[in-house]
Amino acid sequence: MAQLFLIPNVLSEGDWQNVLPASVFPVLTDTKYFIVEKIRTARRFLKQVNKDIDIDSLTFFELNKHTLPSEFHRFLEPAEKGADIAVISEAGCPGVADPGADIVKIAHQKRIKVVPLVGPSSVLLALMASGMNGQSFAFNGYLPVKPNERSRAVLALEKKAVHEKQTQIFIETPYRNNQLAAALVKICSPSTLLCIAANLTGENEFISTRTIGQWKKTLPDLHKQPAIFLIGE
Template structure:
């Protein structure tokens, strides 16, 4: 029996119309796939409906993958591929497998010899770097920084030092409701000449992306509260 494939299906970064930021080939893939692995079945179904309104929701099968999913059952999620069915892997926003638990499924697919097919779509991490004007040849993504103040200060200082010593842009993110605290800490702990890009609401109508020195940011901040944001620094 011919195996199915694992399609990595990007999701829009907000409420923008899917076909404004996704290629039509993604719509075609969803129209052919009935088996999905997603962080949240409800939001995944809503996205599929927006992208392909005529698709029969009753035919869809979902496995839920999030931080509460028991790792030992992940291989079972790929059984439809072994039975000849394609599977679509989705995150809540952006590209699955990047800053996303879907990477575990992709690793298991490779182990099982299942073909992995990444589809084109928005990555807030890459889009922020593209728009930053900072080093796109040497960069690192660092996920979330520590929450505790002393640990966060240490992490910020370490990233700045690494950026300076290795000429490397450092990318990271924060939970939206903690953005204001993050920016305050960056201004407080980074050198005034260190460059900081703040990229907010990427691909949405409310998108704001600016790169300034820390000294310039002190008097030029916008409201970041509860808005998805990526940060890029370069010393």
């Protein structure tokens, strides 16, 4: 029976073997069909895992915001003919803040076996290291870009974090991280906890949980660094 493997990718530059399990190697080596967000970065990742892999013999399907939903079923045709397929995320785990979830849903509908492999999730790593409530939490993806809409969203998340005691997790495009951090310290209550986790699993990993009042004194430079934010109490 053909399988749809969900392959996690590294979060930061470095040796993949420090972050991913050895089971990734045979799956990536033996699979000939891949569903990826960007072909160029996927090819580079495959070469990092196995420098002897014959890239030109592989077939790639690109799945991103430009892909039409009508194309999704075509991506799974190899599995319906008996060939394994692997979904590779740009970073972290497929299907989590990632368009791969659409493919997985269709795979279940087609009764294709779905096999998730162990790997890093920035959402869970940041939550683990934050000291905030890990029993009840929500990942909210990207917040609105427009300042007024973003302010309303932040206040709503802060209210939920305080009244429901639910940790609120969100991200931003790396080149807008500093603007988001500045907005958080301006909008939120001084007693609200904010965790900033950047470059997770990387050599320059940064994780710190402080009150908004403490963050007001000094904020890290997060420009163009992969980061994730958590607010709670």
